[in-house]
Amino acid sequence: MKTAIVTGVSRGLGESLAAMLLERGYAVTGVGRASSAKLGGEDYRFVPLDLADAPAIEDALKPVFLDIAQSRPESVCLINNAAAAGPVGILGTLEDAQVQRSLAVNLFAPIAISNLFCRIFSNSSLERRIINVSSGAAQNALVGGGPYSVAKAGLEMLTKQLVAEHREPTFIAITIRPGIIDTGMQVFMREQPRDVLPSVDLFRGFHQSGQLVSADVVARKIVGKLVEAAVENGRVYAYKEL
Ligand SMILES: NC(=O)c1ccc[n+]([C@@H]2O[C@H](COP(=O)([O-])OP(=O)(O)OC[C@H]3O[C@@H](n4cnc5c(N)ncnc54)[C@H](OP(=O)(O)O)[C@@H]3O)[C@@H](O)[C@H]2O)c1
Numbered sequence: 001m002k003t004a005i006v007t008g009v010s011r012g013l014g015e016s017l018a019a020m021l022l023e024r025g026y027a028v029t030g031v032g033r034a035s036s037a038k039l040g041g042e043d044y045r046f047v048p049l050d051l052a053d054a055p056a057i058e059d060a061l062k063p064v065f066l067d068i069a070q071s072r073p074e075s076v077c078l079i080n081n082a083a084a085a086g087p088v089g090i091l092g093t094l095e096d097a098q099v100q101r102s103l104a105v106n107l108f109a110p111i112a113i114s115n116l117f118c119r120i121f122s123n124s125s126l127e128r129r130i131i132n133v134s135s136g137a138a139q140n141a142l143v144g145g146g147p148y149s150v151a152k153a154g155l156e157m158l159t160k161q162l163v164a165e166h167r168e169p170t171f172i173a174i175t176i177r178p179g180i181i182d183t184g185m186q187v188f189m190r191e192q193p194r195d196v197l198p199s200v201d202l203f204r205g206f207h208q209s210g211q212l213v214s215a216d217v218v219a220r221k222i223v224g225k226l227v228e229a230a231v232e233n234g235r236v237y238a239y240k241e242l
Contacts (some may be wrong), residue, residue, distance in 0.1 A: 001028045003073040004227070005065075007051065007113065008082025010034040012183035013133065016219035017079055018044070024223060027073070029064055031084055031113075048087045051082055051109035053103045058116055065120040075127035077227050078117050080110035080155070083133070085185050088144050099147045106151030111158055114173075118166060130173040131226055132159050134236070138177070143198035145189075156236060163234035172233050176226060179239030182212035213239070 004021045008014035009030035018039050018047035021028050027043045030036075035046040049060045068076060083106045087098035114130055121128050137145060138152035155175070162173035180186065197203075206212060221242040231237070 001027050001071070001073050002075045002077075003023075003068050004066075004077045004079065005027070005029045005031065005113075005117075006079045006190040007031045007109070008080055009039060009046070010036050012185065013178060013181055013215045013218060014081040015039065017081060017222060019106075020216070020219045020223045021227070022032065024228070026077075027068075027071075029068065031061070052104045054104050054108050057109060057112045061113060061116055062120070065116060068119050069126075073126070075129070076117075076121055077129040077131065078113065079131045079133065079222075079227075080113060081133045082109065083148070083151075083185075085145070085148050085188050087147060088189075088192050090144050090198065091146055093196075094147070095162075096140070098168065102147040103151055106148060107154045107158075110155055114158060114162060118162070124168045124170055126170060128171045129227070129231075130159070130162055131222070132173070132175045134175045134177050136177050143199040144192070145199065146171070159236075160234060173229060174226060174231050174234065175236040176222060177236065177238045178218050179213055180206045180211050181218050182214050186212060 006018045009018045009032050015038060018028050018030050022043055023039060030039060030046045031049050033050050038237050043195045047060055047064055049056060062146050078160045084102055087094055087102060100234060110132060132155050132157050135152045136154045137149040142149045159173045159175045189208045190207055194200050218239060226237060
């Protein structure tokens with residue numbers, strides 16, 4: 001059976017990705033603080049985990065990854081999707097504890113989960129794929145969104161690192177910058193006061209000019225073009241090209 005592990009399935013893109021993968025016949029493991037009422041059935045399992053809790057990650061996921069490996073799947077795909085947009089604020093105003101939490105969820109967790117993935121799914125006859133969900137913010141500084149931007153830049157380096165270190169033809173890692181999606185993350189950003197998030201007009205503009213795409217539409221493209229189809233190993237994909 002084809003299997004997928006998706007982080008951040010309670011809502012937004014992760015919920016849509018997990019639902020789409022179940023629809024396509026994948027056995028799906030959702031990981032996060034909460035699941036979604038839209039996800040269920042015998043091919044779905046949920047692992048409760050706060051991804052900010054770094055020491056808990058291996059304990060929670062190792063038995064599940066071992067179980068997946070023992071089921072001798074046809075393929076296994078990890079989608080590092082979960083992320084938090086906050087804290088917002090320019091450097092000089094941020095609280096270190098919040099920055100640390102942001103980096104834990106947005107960068108440390110994908111590294112730790114990928115590290116475990118490479119260790120447990122080491123059989124080179126197994127088709128393995130890691131998809132890191134990044135953002136345009138990885139490339140351009142987002143004024144008032146520093147911790148998120150820095151983490152996404154690091155996440156894109158994680159893709160490069162995986163590709164450089166795992167050379168088997170059955171191992172693929174790619175990055176997707178998924179575009180402007182109509183989720184809670186966009187609501188959070190456009191509702192910030194301008195003095196806290198000087199780039200807020202960018203997000204208000206996305207909304208006012210109708211640029212937001214539904215999570216289901218983005219998920220369908222990611223599953224069809226990046227999970228199921230052949231991809232260029234190591235590449236940064238943008239929503240526009242899907
Ligand atoms: N929306 C956009 O326009 C946009 C643009 C570019 C990139 N992206 C990227 O796309 C991905 C999905 O974003 P989205 O728009 O779907 O965001 P979202 O609606 O805010 O959903 C974020 C998901 O991450 C989970 N999450 C956050 N903190 C967590 C934690 N500490 N532990 C476990 N799970 C946690 C959330 O779970 P809880 O319900 O527990 O908080 C939720 O399931 C992210 O990587 C984001 O950076 C989004």
